Amino acid sequence: MEQVYISTDRLSSQWCIDLVSDDGSGGLVMFIGNVRNQTKGKTVKYLDFEAYEPMAIKEMQKIADTAKDRWKLHKMVIHHRVGKVPIGEEAVIIACSSPHRKASFEACEYAIDTLKETVPIWKKEFFEDGEVWVSARP
């Protein structure tokens, strides 16, 4: 099972749903982070993600393990795209399942918030007139 997964190919929400579906789970929550067409009013052409892959996988696994343990989830998957990602496509998909919905809502939010703080993946925004590494400078 691809619980944590990094790919240059387009991510599949259906695959994530299938991976976390469980007959004992009454709730399934999925977060999809999409590529937006603008940032601070400026038109974005596309994003390019770079990962330090062995460590990113390790950190994503830590998040999934912690979330499963803390919220008693049945399953959690975290899939992240790398390389060039066009507007409207998925950069990240996080899905989890649990007996009741509240646990999955909280776990999913924890997972995306923590991923944005700890997982060594970087995105560059490409504009008509330049490019910038997101969050690099204060």
Place this chain on the structure above:
Amino acid sequence: MKVTVTAFGIAKDILNKKQTEVEYSGTTVADLRQQLIQEFPEFAKLASLKFAVNTDYVNDDFVLNSNDEVVLIPPVSGG
């Protein structure tokens, strides 16, 4: 001490390459950080600069070995 550092994201742009050898006085990550900032002042302008050794985050007091896989982690922005 001499270590090979690998850089990602904006850190790679600052070094102008993916990997470089750094020679510095001292043994800790803090010593390495000081040397890097001296050679490449742009590092001081980042919102943060963390270090990973053998795929784990390490603190500034971590003592490096010359064969460690040292990676510069500028502010992450996944998701």
